[in-house]
Amino acid sequence: MVSDGVEKFKRFAINVWDVDAQGKTDEQVAKEGLFAMEEWMKELGLVMNISELGASEEMLAGFAEGTIILPGGYKVLNRDEIIQILKESLNGKCQKGQRN
Secondary structure, eight states, X not given: OGGGGHHHHHHHHHHHHOOOOTTSOHHHHHHHHHHHHHXXXXXXXXXXXXXXXXXXXXXXXXXXXXXXXXXXXXXXXXXXXXXXXHHHHHTTTTSTTOOO
16 A cells, blocks of 8 residues: 555655655665554554454454545545455554554
8 A cells, every 4th residue: 555655655654754864775775664653552552453443354344345435535445455454454564563
């Protein structure tokens, strides 16, 4: 997902998390900013994957069906992409060291 909004994620990293962009690619800066946000969310004690909320793989299709898809974001997602993101969150693959 970073690649679909790399410029916005880069600005976010620099302006919000004070990431130093010198000598880094735009994608590296963007990912560093997202990592900083993830660490901050963990410090707050926020849930970092949907399995911590009691979700199971059997529930994912229902979540995807109930998702309202609006244009205007970084990328308009289809049902399969939504399910893939939910699976990654369920399994914690979005966590540190397992990013795309």
